[in-house]
Amino acid sequence: MLEPFPNRDETQALALAIVNTIPEPFLVLDGEFNVLAASRSFYDTFKVDVRHTRGCLLYALGDGQWDIPALRVLLETIIPKHATMDGFEVEHDFPNVGHRIMLLNARQLLSAEGTKSTILLAFRDITTRRAVEREKQELLFETEKLLTEKRLLFQELQHRVGNSFQIIANILLLKARAVSSLETRGHLEDAYERVMSAASVQSHLNQCEGVEEIEVNAFLSKLCESLACSMSVEDQPFMISAFADEARMTSSKAVSIGLIVTELVINAKKYAFPDNRLSAQIWVAYETEGSAWKLTISDNGVGKGHHIGAAGGGLGTMIVNSLVRQLGAIMDVVSETTGVSVSIMSPTFRALLPRAA
Incomplete structure (x- = not known):
């Protein structure tokens, strides 16, 4: 409900008609910033009555509660130059209402003669919205803080794990050089x-922190390079080559694949090259067909001796068999005089292989 100022002109009538359609607090001001009309929601929101509002100077309403510097800038500086203003934010403590944040939209209308102006002033209370935004911002800040702390702790853990691996490896190597038993040294x-x-x-997966899937070729290449360095000795160098198509795999699967490769390479070192040949080579290949995959580890050794996967095998065989089961895969071993080839594949990959005639 609006309380019109007497003798309103055509511009004021139009303004009042617009006010009637707006449920939010709304004021119609004359060119001197006196209130010509106010919407009922304005009275309800700011706890003021008609007789102390209509015809009064805006800045004097409610014992000066609207004498706000930012509002003066809007009405006295911005509006005369631009005639319109949207989303002008005002934050103020209002008597009987409390702290509020308001978005103000203003329009200046001129009479047909251009001698009189009327200002339409709409208010939108965004106090709750800003509070929610602040809460979200604070929550985001706290989340980022926790993530940073988690990242630092994780990096420290990675560093300590890496150091622990190195310490254990050095102790094992020292013990191996100190013992006289060839069997114990081999173990x-x-x-x-x-x-x-x-x-x-672990090192390669740490570098891929935050990535759900890793690039297989880079992973296997780094692993094989590390294995070749740790296994090669002066009288028995090993060439280990890794090949993979443009495949990616999850970090959890990469751990299993990496351990399988390690065990099969160790097995090849122990049994494929008893003559310490200088041309010892091991190949690691990974290929995919859609979701199907196949991992192959082959060598150019003598093709004899204990083969991983055979019944009654040692620790390496137990590890590989367990990991193959975890991956839901199957294993094929082909042993020839030119070397051994071990293939671990998903069952769906085997279904893609050509059938014998």
Whole structure:
């Protein structure tokens, strides 16, 4: 409901008609900033009555509660120059209402003669919205703070894990050099290689922190490079090559694949090259067809000796068999005089292989 100022002109009538359609607090001012009319929501929102509002100077309303510097800038500086203003934010403590944040939209209308002006002033209370935004911002800040702390703790943990791997590997290597039993030395050297390869897997996955999937070729290349360095000796150098298509895999799957590669490479070192040949080579390949995948580790060794996956095998066989089951995969071993090839693949990949005639 509006209380019109007497003798309103055509511009005022139009303004009042507009006010009737707006449920938010609304004022119609004359060119001197006196209130010509106010919407009922204005009275309700700011706890003022008609007789102390209509015809009064805006800045004098409610014992001066609207004498706000930012509002004066809007009405006396911006509006005369631009005639319109949207989203002008005013933050103020209003008597009987409390702290409020208001968005003001203003329009200046001129009479047909251009001698009189009327200002339409609409208010939107965004106090709750700003409070929610502040809460979200504070929550975001706290979340980022916690994430930063978590990241620092995780980096520290990674650093300590890496150091622990190195310490354990060095102890194993020292023990291997100190013992006289060839069998014990072999076990210690195997353990050393497993620790070093696990450290390599951990190091590469740490570099991929925050990435749900990693690039397979880079992962296998780094792992094989680490294995070759740890396994090669002066009289028995190893060439380990990794090949992969443009495949990606989850970090959890990469751990299993990395451990399988490690065990199969260790197995090849132990059994494929008893003659310490200088041309010892091991190939690691990973290929995909859609969601199907295949991992192959092959060598150019003698093709004899204990083969991973055989019944009654040692620790390496137990590890590989367990990891293959975890991956839901199957394993094929082909042993020839030119070397051994071990393939681990998803069942769906086997279904893609050509059938024998």
